[in-house]
Amino acid sequence: MKKLLLGNEAIARGVYEAGATVSSAYPGTPSTEISEYLATYPEIDAEWAPNEKVALEVAIGASYGGARSACAMKHVGLNVAADPLFTAAYTGVNGGLVIFVADDPGMHSSQNEQDTRLVAKAAKIPVLEPADSEECLSYTKEAFKLSEQFDTPVIVRLTTRVAHSQGLVEVGERETYERKPYVKDPGKYVMMPAMAQKRHVIVEKHFTEMAVLAETTIFNRIEAADSDIGVITSGISHQYAKEAFGEVNYLKIGLVHPLPTELIRTFAASVKTLYVIEELEPFIEDHCVRIGVHVAGKAMLPIIGEYSARLLRERIFGDTWEKQNTLTETAPGRPPVMCAGCPHRGLFFILKKLKLTVTGDIGCYTLASLPPLETLDTCVCMGASIGVSHGMEKAMGKDAMRKTVAVIGDSTFMHSGITGLINVVYNKGTSTTIILDNSITGMTGHQENPTTGRTLKGEKTKQVDLVKLCQAIGIDRVRVVDPFNLEETEKAVREEIAAEEPSVIITQRPCALLKTATFKGQLKINKEKCRNCKACKRIGCPAIVDRGDHMEMNIALCVGCHLCKNLCKFDAMEKVGE
Amino acid sequence: MSMKSTAIMIVGVGGQGTLLTSRILGHVAVSSGLDAKVSEVHGMSQRGGSVVTYVKMGEKIHSPLIEKGEADVLLCFEQLEALRWIDYAKKDARIIINDQQIDPMPVILGATKYPENIIPKISAEYGNVTVVPALRMAKECGNMKAVNVVMLGVLARQTEFGKEIWLDAIRQNVKPQFVEMNLKAFEAGYAH
Numbered sequence: 001m002k003k004l005l006l007g008n009e010a011i012a013r014g015v016y017e018a019g020a021t022v023s024s025a026y027p028g029t030p031s032t033e034i035s036e037y038l039a040t041y042p043e044i045d046a047e048w049a050p051n052e053k054v055a056l057e058v059a060i061g062a063s064y065g066g067a068r069s070a071c072a073m074k075h076v077g078l079n080v081a082a083d084p085l086f087t088a089a090y091t092g093v094n095g096g097l098v099i100f101v102a103d104d105p106g107m108h109s110s111q112n113e114q115d116t117r118l119v120a121k122a123a124k125i126p127v128l129e130p131a132d133s134e135e136c137l138s139y140t141k142e143a144f145k146l147s148e149q150f151d152t153p154v155i156v157r158l159t160t161r162v163a164h165s166q167g168l169v170e171v172g173e174r175e176t177y178e179r180k181p182y183v184k185d186p187g188k189y190v191m192m193p194a195m196a197q198k199r200h201v202i203v204e205k206h207f208t209e210m211a212v213l214a215e216t217t218i219f220n221r222i223e224a225a226d227s228d229i230g231v232i233t234s235g236i237s238h239q240y241a242k243e244a245f246g247e248v249n250y251l252k253i254g255l256v257h258p259l260p261t262e263l264i265r266t267f268a269a270s271v272k273t274l275y276v277i278e279e280l281e282p283f284i285e286d287h288c289v290r291i292g293v294h295v296a297g298k299a300m301l302p303i304i305g306e307y308s309a310r311l312l313r314e315r316i317f318g319d320t321w322e323k324q325n326t327l328t329e330t331a332p333g334r335p336p337v338m339c340a341g342c343p344h345r346g347l348f349f350i351l352k353k354l355k356l357t358v359t360g361d362i363g364c365y366t367l368a369s370l371p372p373l374e375t376l377d378t379c380v381c382m383g384a385s386i387g388v389s390h391g392m393e394k395a396m397g398k399d400a401m402r403k404t405v406a407v408i409g410d411s412t413f414m415h416s417g418i419t420g421l422i423n424v425v426y427n428k429g430t431s432t433t434i435i436l437d438n439s440i441t442g443m444t445g446h447q448e449n450p451t452t453g454r455t456l457k458g459e460k461t462k463q464v465d466l467v468k469l470c471q472a473i474g475i476d477r478v479r480v481v482d483p484f485n486l487e488e489t490e491k492a493v494r495e496e497i498a499a500e501e502p503s504v505i506i507t508q509r510p511c512a513l514l515k516t517a518t519f520k521g522q523l524k525i526n527k528e529k530c531r532n533c534k535a536c537k538r539i540g541c542p543a544i545v546d547r548g549d550h551m552e553m554n555i556a557l558c559v560g561c562h563l564c565k566n567l568c569k570f571d572a573m574e575k576v577g578e
Numbered sequence: 579m580s581m582k583s584t585a586i587m588i589v590g591v592g593g594q595g596t597l598l599t600s601r602i603l604g605h606v607a608v609s610s611g612l613d614a615k616v617s618e619v620h621g622m623s624q625r626g627g628s629v630v631t632y633v634k635m636g637e638k639i640h641s642p643l644i645e646k647g648e649a650d651v652l653l654c655f656e657q658l659e660a661l662r663w664i665d666y667a668k669k670d671a672r673i674i675i676n677d678q679q680i681d682p683m684p685v686i687l688g689a690t691k692y693p694e695n696i697i698p699k700i701s702a703e704y705g706n707v708t709v710v711p712a713l714r715m716a717k718e719c720g721n722m723k724a725v726n727v728v729m730l731g732v733l734a735r736q737t738e739f740g741k742e743i744w745l746d747a748i749r750q751n752v753k754p755q756f757v758e759m760n761l762k763a764f765e766a767g768y769a770h
């Protein structure tokens with residue numbers, strides 16, 4: 001039966017149908033739903049790991065243990081997991097091991113635009129790239145076989161438009177996969193120099209064999225037409241090319257690493273003009289150049305951003321688009337904002353008031369860098385806030401830490417913040433770290449993490465005690481505050497940055513979108529009392545609107561957190577219905 | 579309107595439920611025997627940003643994206659978003675606009691003004707515009723969050739798909755405890 005499935009949902013279905021039993025992952029747009037769908041299959045033990053490195057190590061262990069196992073992450077997650085990845089290429093697998101990595105061309109929800117194919121090439125890991133939901137399912141099943149056939153982890157590379165598009169998929173039955181016995185084999189699983197030197201030879205041999213397979217595999221297919229134009233594509237670019245070029249010859253590459261050589265040469269010889277259409281880096285194009293095939297690619301198409309059928313028509317055929325209306329007014333931008341009732345808002349209001357330098361991290365709180373809060377000074381990668389503030393202390397001296405804080409979310413602290421904090425203690429830093437504990441991994445759409453007390457499957461589990469954890473690594477000054485209590489929060493921040501020793505403040509209040517969030521009732525602004533001083537505007541709540549001559553509450557958005565009430569000197573904020 | 583080969587764009591503000599609407603639309607297309615692609619938005623822009631989802635249905639769909647001048651239907655959950663995406667509509671597109679206004683942060687901060695008379699301006703250029711007080715209608719159905727399904731009801735009425743197909747798609751795509759409320763909101767839109 002054909003069903004409409006999200007790319008990520010089809011991946012999960014493929015993992016299920018392949019008979020896999022283990023999955024470990026860390027959330028990250030656009031990969032998150034893979035794990036959320038995997039969790040719905042009782043046959044699969046699916047978990048959230050604290051970060052991608054741990055997730056991949058778990059999947060590697062499951063593979064050694066003989067199970068087919070899966071691991072999912074966003075592109076930058078692969079950097080975190082790079083260490084196990086590069087050496088897992090040497091050890092190879094026992095049960096099939098497939099890693100799903102989702103790139104984000106156009107950076108809809110990411111801090112960079114790296115191309116996973118290049119990382120995979122450096123790691124010597126084969127890559128499959130599906131172009132729609134149907135291929136997400138079929139490639140996933142084949143990926144497990146490929147993994148076992150060539151004794152290697154396999155990466156299935158996705159991009160946002162494949163991961164987050166729904167398409168029709170023929171779903172099938174689950175294969176009965178007999179777990180392979182685990183056999184002790186240090187020559188394969190213990191990577192010390194003597195063993196690794198031997199394994200590297202095997203890796204190269206397997207790659208040569210896979211390159212031969214690439215010439216004939218069903219993943220690489222020619223769609224012939226009566227035309228002298230040829231187009232080499234892979235992934236979502238294939239869909240855009242189909243719309244832009246119509247009936248021409250296509251060589252659609254599904255196995256993007258290693259690439260075929262003779263197949264490309266033969267295809268090139270059969271056409272007059274040859275294009276390579278691929279988003280981001282010239283991966284296929286560089287290969288063509290190396291094997292002496294002349295193609296048109298990045299000379300006319302960008303390395304930056306997403307493609308579309310229109311972009312191809314414009315760049316390749318010089319088509320232009322004519323506006324069909326006379327509306328010239330530009331619509332004001334609508335950047336994302338912290339939600340009404342977001343617990344982060346109270347803290348950032350105070351940090352702004354105190355004019356602190358704030359080294360930041362990645363999560364909903366990164367939105368504090370936008371107006372009107374504009375409080376964040378830095379954001380590099382997950383966990384960086386603490387290392388960066390410590391580095392500033394090393395460069396600028398202890399005094400700088402009397403006006404600096406690092407801010408980091410609960411999930412991000414578990415991911416890679418704790419090591420930075422240990423470093424501060426170990427190397428005698430005096431910085432203050434604020435852990436924004438909203439009881440959830442917010443930005444990626446509400447995933448559990450080790451601080452929430454629940455697993456991916458929704459089961460109860462032990463909860464990391466952040467206070468005890470910080471104390472155990474040697475932080476003597478740890479305190480917990482409610483970020484909606486502005487007075488208490490300000491006092492805590494002032495005292496902790498003043499202290500010449502490492503300190504931690506944990507701001508605790510659930511995300512406004514969680515069921516456990518409690519509020520005090522919606523507010524309205526009493527026009528009689530409002531003096532239009534605009535003090536309430538400073539918190540940057542999307543529900544409070546400046547009408548010029550007066551302030552107004554958008555009742556469709558106000559959740560009743562009453563943070564604005566604290567700022568009104570004229571008592572103009574009143575409960576709706578009173 | 580024939581739904582044989584149709585490109586529908588749903589535009590709104592993160593948190594308004596465009597995702598559910600697009601899923602129901604996709605379901606309707608597929609249960610009517612069409613190929614369909616639905617392109618969703620997850621992640622950052624869901625935090626109150628400008629959100630657009632694409633639903634394409636027809637014999638065979640390749641690209642999940644809809645481009646400027648290609649949309650047969652522009653379903654707008656908010657006025658400013660209607661203005662932002664208007665270039666994507668075909669000249670004879672069906673444009674359905676919720677008259678709700680949600681101020682973006684630059685307007686809230688007074689850095690720029692919310693454009694005036696958006697609906698009359700669009701109506702002057704496009705012949706097929708329906709204006710819906712969807713927020714009020716959703717409130718009357720007991721839940722302000724049902725704006726998305728009210729809008730779906732309005733669109734449903736203007737298509738050739740049978741009503742039962744829509745109701746079925748709603749039942750299959752919303753959590754059991756919300757089915758009744760959503761059906762009510764759909765009926766309100768359908769009657770508009």
Ligand SMILES: Cc1ncc(C[n+]2csc(CCOP(=O)(O)OP(=O)(O)O)c2C)c(N)n1
Binds near residue numbers: 077362364441444
């Ligand atoms: C290495 C890496 N993995 C995953 C992500 C995706 N990501 C961005 S923010 C975030 C989690 C944020 O959660 P938390 O720290 O609890 O802050 P909140 O959003 O709840 O405020 C994740 C997983 C990323 N950017 N980088």
